[in-house]
């Protein structure tokens with residue numbers, strides 16, 4: 001082979017390898033950074049001394065884990081979810097471990113509520129509290145992936161999923177933000193999903209709502 005061509009091919013091959021290796025390294029670094037190198041942030045400082053945190057969808061899964069961690073960090077909690085008995089269980093679990101933490105629970109179905117319901121059932125509780133942290137966690141997935149016209153539960157379930165995944169995040173942020181801006185401190189965490197980065201086939205409704213949560217940052 002012509003030596004110049006051979007050198008050029010070598011350069012291209014090695015450059016590709018280096019770039020590829022770099023991407024793989026960055027991917028792993030991002031995952032392990034959180035567990036190995038990052039230092040916990042001082043939540044009390046970032047929330048400017050406001051010691052109440054709201055977590056939506058907090059009777060299960062990630063929301064329950066957030067509630068537990070925030071209690072551990074000394075925050076009083078407003079837990080908002082659909083099922084009262086599950087909320088009571090979480091409240092009891094937290095109070096057993098952290099008796100000094102105050103926990104308020106609100107049973108509220110985000111999928112079947114409109115703005116007026118927030119005004120009636122949620123805002124009066126929030127108005128009396130100094131909110132330092134809002135975790136917009138509540139979210140639903142499709143029961144299983146399928147073509148849109150076969151969505152389990154039909155249009156009504158589609159409407160519920162879109163409502164649950166987008167409205168609470170937007171309305172509650174709008175509600176707590178002005179006091180945070182006034183105080184120049186506060187934390188808002190939106191839980192999106194990998195499907196907000198890459199649309200997932202046959203999960204289009206879920207993906208769409210998660211793009212919405214993801215892209216508003």
Ligand SMILES: NC(=O)c1ccc[n+]([C@@H]2O[C@H](COP(=O)([O-])OP(=O)(O)OC[C@H]3O[C@@H](n4cnc5c(N)ncnc54)[C@H](OP(=O)(O)O)[C@@H]3O)[C@@H](O)[C@H]2O)c1
Nearest residue numbers: 057058059060061062081082083109110111137138139193
């Ligand atoms: N799990 C994952 O692999 C994953 C991956 C990426 C992103 N996420 C996102 O992370 C968030 C939490 O997911 P998860 O897996 O922890 O969920 P999960 O275990 O299914 O828990 C969902 C929570 O939301 C509440 N909830 C559901 N529908 C509600 C409604 N209509 N009104 C009020 N509360 C409602 C549930 O309350 P009740 O059970 O009391 O009704 C429960 O507390 C979601 O936004 C999800 O999209 C999850």
Ligand SMILES: *[C@@H]1O[C@H](CO)[C@@H](O)[C@H](O)[C@H]1NC(C)=O
Nearest residue numbers: 169170173190213214216217
């Ligand atoms: C979280 O959602 C709220 C309400 O839509 C939005 O205003 C905010 O910019 C979002 N934050 C991030 C980091 O995406």
